[in-house]
Amino acid sequence: MKLLTAAQTREADAATIREEGISSAELMERAAFAFVTWLQVRLSPAADTQVLVLCGPGNNGGDGLAAARLLHQQGYLVQVGLLPADRHSADWEVNRARLPAELPVAEWQPEHFPAISPNTVVVDALFGTGLSRPLEGTAAALVQHLNAAQARVVSIDVPSGLFADAPQPVGSAVVKARYTVGFELPKLALLLPQNAEFVGRWHVVPIGLSPRYLADVPASMYLADAALLAGRLPARATFAHKGTFGHALLLAGSRGKVGAAVLAAQACLRGGVGLLTVSVPAVGYAVLQSTVPEAMCLPDDCKTHLTNLPELRPYAAVGMGPGIDQADDTRAVLEELLCTAKAPLVLDADALNLLGANRSLLDLLPPSTILTPHPKEFERLTEPAQHDYHRLELLRGFARHYRCYVVLKGAYSCLATPDGQLYFNTTGNPSMATGGSGDVLTGLLTALRADKRLSALDAVLIGLYAHGRAADIAVADTGQAGLVAGDLPRYIGQALQELTTPDSL
Numbered sequence: 001m002k003l004l005t006a007a008q009t010r011e012a013d014a015a016t017i018r019e020e021g022i023s024s025a026e027l028m029e030r031a032a033f034a035f036v037t038w039l040q041v042r043l044s045p046a047a048d049t050q051v052l053v054l055c056g057p058g059n060n061g062g063d064g065l066a067a068a069r070l071l072h073q074q075g076y077l078v079q080v081g082l083l084p085a086d087r088h089s090a091d092w093e094v095n096r097a098r099l100p101a102e103l104p105v106a107e108w109q110p111e112h113f114p115a116i117s118p119n120t121v122v123v124d125a126l127f128g129t130g131l132s133r134p135l136e137g138t139a140a141a142l143v144q145h146l147n148a149a150q151a152r153v154v155s156i157d158v159p160s161g162l163f164a165d166a167p168q169p170v171g172s173a174v175v176k177a178r179y180t181v182g183f184e185l186p187k188l189a190l191l192l193p194q195n196a197e198f199v200g201r202w203h204v205v206p207i208g209l210s211p212r213y214l215a216d217v218p219a220s221m222y223l224a225d226a227a228l229l230a231g232r233l234p235a236r237a238t239f240a241h242k243g244t245f246g247h248a249l250l251l252a253g254s255r256g257k258v259g260a261a262v263l264a265a266q267a268c269l270r271g272g273v274g275l276l277t278v279s280v281p282a283v284g285y286a287v288l289q290s291t292v293p294e295a296m297c298l299p300d301d302c303k304t305h306l307t308n309l310p311e312l313r314p315y316a317a318v319g320m321g322p323g324i325d326q327a328d329d330t331r332a333v334l335e336e337l338l339c340t341a342k343a344p345l346v347l348d349a350d351a352l353n354l355l356g357a358n359r360s361l362l363d364l365l366p367p368s369t370i371l372t373p374h375p376k377e378f379e380r381l382t383e384p385a386q387h388d389y390h391r392l393e394l395l396r397g398f399a400r401h402y403r404c405y406v407v408l409k410g411a412y413s414c415l416a417t418p419d420g421q422l423y424f425n426t427t428g429n430p431s432m433a434t435g436g437s438g439d440v441l442t443g444l445l446t447a448l449r450a451d452k453r454l455s456a457l458d459a460v461l462i463g464l465y466a467h468g469r470a471a472d473i474a475v476a477d478t479g480q481a482g483l484v485a486g487d488l489p490r491y492i493g494q495a496l497q498e499l500t501t502p503d504s505l
Ligand SMILES: NC(=O)C1=CN([C@@H]2O[C@H](COP(=O)(O)OP(=O)(O)OC[C@H]3O[C@@H](n4cnc5c(N)ncnc54)[C@H](O)[C@@H]3O)[C@@H](O)[C@H]2O)[C@H](O)CC1
Pocket: 009, 012, 013, 027, 028, 031, 056, 057, 058, 059, 060, 061, 062, 063, 087, 089, 126, 127, 128, 129, 130, 131, 132, 133, 134, 135, 136, 139, 156, 157, 158, 183, 184, 209
């Protein structure tokens, strides 16, 4: 699914209206109906529920007015509060006129905003994608008043005061919603950690925007969801053998961190690799052989950390980083790997920290290498970001410059590609904020890179998706707090199966 800018969303509206021969008010009615349908499922019975709809002067306010009417028709106890304004959009006027006379409507004056009871469900329809500057004056005061009330707020399209796809000054007045319900496609702002306190949980509801426009519009940002990935993981052929899925090498572990090697190895095997060899410091040899018997093990001469790069010729992909620590001779192994590898690479954890501490190594990165930093690791590779949008630009620039695939890990992990595209992963949950889940991702990505049937892009997208999906499936058994990284590999197969194209004509 593409992510559109606010400007592209307006074009999508216009294209839909033109192509379907409908009025803009009809599109607004569709949007309001979709919103109300979503809301009703989550509200208590109509007669017990007070709903306050706060409406701004534009089409977001128009959506709110239409939603107020529809909720009133369903029997909810609805009131409307209007933000005072000199001018209103045409469709706002249409929907203002359609409000039934018995539905209470008041203009909310700044000197005496009515109290908002915490039991009220507030629909925030003050501002949407038309926000052109940070809120101030009465609008800002109303947002502060609403936030202070601690009511259950559901924002239409975006929390009012939040730009849909650009940063706003720190301290701007923005509604703190419990839910945000957008139309057709999510806006970038909903995916960024800095906006989490405003957005709450978000959902998008379909409103039938022009499929032609959505297919044709150029985009540089995507949501990597099941629809985007459908058909990208081929089924296994009947006569497939170990060689079909490649032989992977993992360079992992150091004294006290052999577990990272075990987790990466388990995930690599569950990711479907044909053969796996793991190079660990001697201290990890017995551990690895007993916990992951399916893997072959190359013990390093050194007991505590990696000091030798194995002969690389047999391997279809190499992953390096989990638990390796940052000793100088391990840095030398990394440097030799970068200089000599012909197979695709996956670099994580201390391999990234070594790159960050020795920036000249970055120029040795083979094209299409996959790097999987979390924000702190990424900062060590680049510079501190001023905000999330800046971080995304750094990410895009880094991936372009080094012609690599860079995954910024977190909620909605973001993949930047060598050609400057951004893909936001849609799976996963907070259970993954636990030691070792990154090691699992490294192993899984290394397996998928060893599979010659997959492009680099598909391998990363499928790996990210399946990693998160494994956690989503696992928490049904473990609960979120109870999930440990070692649980994840067991669910990877199921997650991958969901993406596998069935054999069909
Ligand atoms: N496909 C869709 O997503 C649909 C979206 N709809 C809704 O329309 C809004 C966008 O409406 P628009 O009229 O363009 O903008 P807003 O309602 O967000 O506000 C514009 C209004 O406010 C003024 N303004 C802007 N910034 C400020 C400010 N800082 N302070 C005061 N006033 C401000 C501006 O001048 C305008 O007058 C979208 O979010 C959806 O909710 C459609 O209903 C259907 C399809």
